[in-house]
Amino acid sequence: MQKKKPLVISELSQYYFYNCDKFVRLISDKDNGNEIQNNNNGGTKKNHKTINEAMKNRGIDFELKVKNKLKNVIDCEKNVDYTMNCLKNAKNGQIFYQMKFNVPDKFYDEMQIDNIKLGAFVPDFIEVKERNSKKEIMIYDAKASKSTHISHQFQVASYAFLLEFIVKKINGLFISNTGGIYLPSSKSKTTFQLENFRLDFFLPEVNEFFRKKLPKIINAESPPWHYNSRCRTCDFVNVCRKDAKGTISMIPYLSLAEAENLKTFISDGKSDDDIEDIAKVIKKLEIGSENFSSSEKDINRRIKHIVKYDKRLEKRSPYLKAKETNQAQFIETPTANFPQKTVHNLIISMSLDHYLSRPFAWGICLYHNSGHEIENHKYSESISKNDVSLKSFIHLISCFVIVLEDIFKYLQKYESKACAFVYSDQEKKVIQNVLLEIISMDESNVSRNIQQSATKCLFNLFEDSLLLASQNNTTESFKFPNISKEWRDFPRLIVLERAISENIAFHVPGFYRFIDIRDQLVKPTLKDSKYNFIIIKKNDDFKDIEYAELENIFKLWAPGYLNSLKIINDLHLLRNDFANAIIRAYYELLKKSTNDISSILIFIPPKFTLTEVENFKNNYL
Numbered sequence: 258m259q260k261k262k263p264l265v266i267s268e269l270s271q272y273y274f275y276n277c278d279k280f281v282r283l284i285s286d287k288d289n290g291n292e293i294q295n296n297n298n299g300g301t302k303k304n305h306k307t308i309n310e311a312m313k314n315r316g317i318d319f320e321l322k323v324k325n326k327l328k329n330v331i332d333c334e335k336n337v338d339y340t341m342n343c344l345k346n347a348k349n350g351q352i353f354y355q356m357k358f359n360v361p362d363k364f365y366d367e368m369q370i371d372n373i374k375l376g377a378f379v380p381d382f383i384e385v386k387e388r389n390s391k392k393e394i395m396i397y398d399a400k401a402s403k404s405t406h407i408s409h410q411f412q413v414a415s416y417a418f419l420l421e422f423i424v425k426k427i428n429g430l431f432i433s434n435t436g437g438i439y440l441p442s443s444k445s446k447t448t449f450q451l452e453n454f455r456l457d458f459f460l461p462e463v464n465e466f467f468r469k470k471l472p473k474i475i476n477a478e479s480p481p482w483h484y485n486s487r488c489r490t491c492d493f494v495n496v497c498r499k500d501a502k503g504t505i506s507m508i509p510y511l512s513l514a515e516a517e518n519l520k521t522f523i524s525d526g527k528s529d530d531d532i533e534d535i536a537k538v539i540k541k542l543e544i545g546s547e548n549f550s551s552s553e554k555d556i557n558r559r560i561k562h563i564v565k566y567d568k569r570l571e572k573r574s575p576y577l578k579a580k581e582t583n584q585a586q587f588i589e590t591p592t593a594n595f596p597q598k599t600v601h602n603l604i605i606s607m608s609l610d611h612y613l614s615r616p617f618a619w620g621i622c623l624y625h626n627s628g629h630e631i632e633n634h635k636y637s638e639s640i641s642k643n644d645v646s647l648k649s650f651i652h653l654i655s656c657f658v659i660v661l662e663d664i665f666k667y668l669q670k671y672e673s674k675a676c677a678f679v680y681s682d683q684e685k686k687v688i689q690n691v692l693l694e695i696i697s698m699d700e701s702n703v704s705r706n707i708q709q710s711a712t713k714c715l716f717n718l719f720e721d722s723l724l725l726a727s728q729n730n731t732t733e734s735f736k737f738p739n740i741s742k743e744w745r746d747f748p749r750l751i752v753l754e755r756a757i758s759e760n761i762a763f764h765v766p767g768f769y770r771f772i773d774i775r776d777q778l779v780k781p782t783l784k785d786s787k788y789n790f791i792i793i794k795k796n797d798d799f800k801d802i803e804y805a806e807l808e809n810i811f812k813l814w815a816p817g818y819l820n821s822l823k824i825i826n827d828l829h830l831l832r833n834d835f836a837n838a839i840i841r842a843y844y845e846l847l848k849k850s851t852n853d854i855s856s857i858l859i860f861i862p863p864k865f866t867l868t869e870v871e872n873f874k875n876n877y878l
């Protein structure tokens with residue numbers, strides 16, 4: 258049996274983020290550290306910072322900011338003896354920072370676990386409050402996150418659960434029933450806010466986890482797991498990608514619930530699921546369908562939906578056809594999420610600095626629907642890692658809104674039936690957030706003209722912008738624009754990854770990477786030589802499409818090399834060119850699959866009209 262390393266609570270709590278037994282097994286295996294490092298550096302230069310590292314560093318810095326703002330903080334320097342001494346002599350109002358505790362033997366005895374070891378645990382903050390001559394301690398953790406997640410609450414509740422074994426030996430000291438998470442504040446004038454929650458809701462789950470779930474996972478011969486798009490941010494993404502080949506994860510973007518359904522139906526008592534078994538399942542469904550009970554009919558419907566059943570195909574599922582041909586297959590799900598026809602396609606890319614949670618680069622390109630670029634409408638801009646000041650950030654986004662508004666005017670002038678595209682959900686969110694940030698900024702930082710342009714961009718790009726603006730307290734002073742109902746029915750901004758995951762089957766596990774899309778969709782579909790620069794794999798650094806993945810752009814930007822900005826700009830343009838090729842390939846594949854395109858792509862965007870937002874004045878002025 259492989260040696261197990263002590264489990265760290267902060268890592269263990271991510272079980273509740275990924276909902277994955279295999280994750281726990283991998284963090285407990287002694288040598289996984291090397292594996293992670295090798296994987297994170299695979300294919301790119303050594304020593305580049307990863308997104309996960311940047312987010313961890315952002316977390317550490319946020320924790321320090323909280324520490325520096327709080328009053329009466331005592332730094333315990335992660336020293337166990339000093340910690341115990343402080344705790345015994347705790348006084349009302351004190352806040353202990355980084356108290357370090359060893360897990361007492363009593364915990365293992367009571368949980369009846371003997372082959373699992375937990376590492377020392379270090380809650381970020383412990384506050385002492387005196388009530389009715391009793392001293393209570395409140396446990397808080399700091400998270401540089403937009404909102405509280407169940408994994409954060411599990412972490413704080415686990416600290417409380419473990420601390421109970423220690424505190425009950427100290428006279429007059431109790432653990433409060435309230436825990437809390439410090440989060441960055443959404444209000445510009447404060448650094449953080451405390452979100453409290455009731456610990457007693459979580460403690461039964463924590464007890465169940467340590468007593469039953471954890472031993473079961475650690476002792477299982479092979480813990481259950483499923484590889485899908487949530488794995489993208491997991492440290493083990495590359496390990497599991499290899500393991501997922503041939504399993505039902507070869508139906509990408511399958512939710513955990515759908516995977517569970519499918520596994521239950523195909524496993525027949527064997528431990529491994531196999532993509533090939535789907536063909537047998539479908540046969541079974543077809544043969545028995547006439548005698549099915551209503552509940553069996555329901556299962557039948559669910560399975561057919563999951564495998565995108567298509568009776569015209571020999572093996573009845575486009576995923577099995579993709580396996581056979583190693584080429585992308587069109588699924589033919591009727592959709593309102595992709596335009597039937599456009600005249601122009603506006604493609605936007607934007608990269609996020611995961612440390613500051615602000616963009617550091619963008620690219621905007623306008624293409625004709627034939628795939629040609631529109632002259633003088635191709636731009637990209639970035640700022641250096643060594644100058645991420647507010648001034649540089651505002652300059653970067655000012656250029657973005659000026660270019661975007663300019664392209665909107667062009668589309669209006671030509672009454673173009675146009676759509677805007679981003680490749681990923683992340684880019685959509687980043688663009689929304691950055692426009693809202695500019696709109697709600699103090700006028701001493703950003704000009705009124707730029708704020709007005711940003712407002713126009715927000716309202717013209719996002720169908721839910723009124724709601725977004727009200728959530729961010731920016732609507733009070735708007736005169737609401739008279740928005741054409743016609744285009745609000747159709748998303749003006751299309752997320753390409755969503756559109757292709759909905760309607761194109763690839764033979765790859767979990768989720769689509771650019772190299773998969775190039776090899777299985779763009780290359781076999783687009784024969785025009787103008788796409789060769791995307792299709793042909795490049796050996797020179799930073800010219801290959803793989804480098805235009807957001808994770809890889811970030812890895813290149815984060816070390817702050819002086820000469821990388823031109824490459825960063827070019828990679829955003831390459832990313833847009835690739836998105837343009839994907840759109841073309843989407844239509845080509847659809848045309849090969851059916852003549853009745855209008856029954857699949859339901860909407861044609863209306864002529865572009867630029868909605869004006871008048872009387873702009875935001876709350877903060």
Ligand code: SF4
Nearest residue numbers: 275277280488491497
């Ligand atoms: S990559 Fe996915 S399947 Fe693998 S451990 Fe992480 S969450 Fe689990």
